[in-house]
Amino acid sequence: MQNSNSVTVKYLIVGQGLVGTWMSYHLDKAGIPYKIINDPNIQSATSVASGVINPVTGRRIVQTWMIDTILPYAVAQYKDIATTLNIDIIRTAPIILIHPSDQMKESFEYRLNHENIYLFKQDSTKWEPYFKTPFDTGAIDDCYWMDLNTMTQYWKEYLQQNNHFINDRFNFNDLQLNDSGVEWKNIQAETIIFCDGLNSMHNPYFNALPFAPNKGQALIVKIPGLPNEHVYKNNVSIVPWADELFWVGSNYEWTFSDNKPTEDFKAKMIESLNQLLTLPYEIVDHIVGIRPANTQRRPFVGTHPSYPQLAICNGMGTKGCSLAPYFTKQLLEHLEYGKGIEPEADVKRFASILKEINKN
Ligand SMILES: Cc1cc2nc3c(=O)[nH]c(=O)nc-3n(C[C@H](O)[C@H](O)[C@H](O)COP(=O)(O)OP(=O)(O)OC[C@H]3O[C@@H](n4cnc5c(N)ncnc54)[C@H](O)[C@@H]3O)c2cc1C
Structure with missing residues (x-):
């Protein structure tokens, strides 16, 4: 009625x-x-999402599901909404892979030479002012970052x-x-x-x-001097967030009792950043979200x-x-x-x- x-x-x-x-x-x-x-x-x-589209995934660096169809469509749509709202929210952001081990470097080089569309070589010296690169670097093209x-x-x-x-x-x-x-x-x-x-x-x-909800945490970190046109990936991802701020994370928790930040995660990120960065940094926030994932x-x-x-x-x-x-x-x-x-x-x-x- x-x-x-x-x-x-x-x-x-x-x-x-x-x-x-x-x-x-x-x-x-x-x-x-x-x-x-x-x-x-x-x-x-x-x-709390970092807002990255990465066309490859996993340790074996294989293409993600339906990416050939989904990626061009998504990019066109984000550009469209950006124009409609007159905002700057999408940019290309190649992922710089700072290999964390010889094994990951080998995995990258194998994929570079087999059925590869998205990977390309990088000159490590370019990244030495910012990162320790003992296992060399690589890169993934066709990646995008969105200001969600x-x-x-x-x-x-x-x-x-x-x-x-x-x-x-x-x-x-x-x-x-x-x-x-x-x-x-x-x-x-x-x-x-x-x-x-x-x-x-x-x-x-x-x-x-x-x-199958999945909890993920991230730190928001100020890293003055780090170029913000790229995403950086080692054991952690470092993603542009705003001005000198970067999103640093994440983890994948399948069992959890609340949606609160944990000291354990923060300590792991600090350890990873200390091993990776040559620049000073300052933690300004610790954020948490639960991904609506499924089995x-x-x-x-x-x-x-x-x-x-x-x-x-x-x-x-x-x-x-x-x-x-x-x-x-x-x-x-x-x-x-x-x-x-x-x-x-x-x-x-x-x-x-x-x-x-x-x-x-
Ligand atoms: C740490 C982290 C990092 C991530 N990074 C990435 C990434 O880089 N790239 C990527 O592709 N994905 C990423 N994701 C995943 C991505 O965030 C999710 O896939 C996506 O945001 C899910 O969107 P959604 O709209 O389904 O859910 P949500 O974003 O959770 O939106 C649900 C909305 O519904 C509203 N709502 C719920 N219940 C009610 C109600 N009863 N009444 C009224 N409103 C209600 C909520 O307020 C909310 O606004 C990340 C996730 C996390 C947690």
């Missing part, structure tokens, strides 16, 4: 981290009516100015499903799209998905098999920067035009467990 204050939109989005930002951006560009709810008091992974906090903040202001943004906490007790879609407080929508990161673990419709390392994208008015875009894990622009667009085209979703990402692969939950 609609009351006189009710608002009707086509889509209601929950969460304005990376995923909610991209979901709303695509809807906005398509001119489709939407609202987006976000509670800034709920910690977001996006706000500036992007989400400016996009939030745009959403507020255009009356799309609701500063509130979404609670399932306020959600009703009906024949025409959903109703939340005074808002009617055809579809609700959950882009609420870790919070989807508590979503009664989607909590059977195999989430399959593939996103959760699509609609609920029993409730088509419930959609989800989640499970971006360690790769939200590259995956979010692409999969939010796929979800939009699926909802609007019935286009297919990449099978490895489609939430329908969990149809049996999602249906079982509904029966109970």
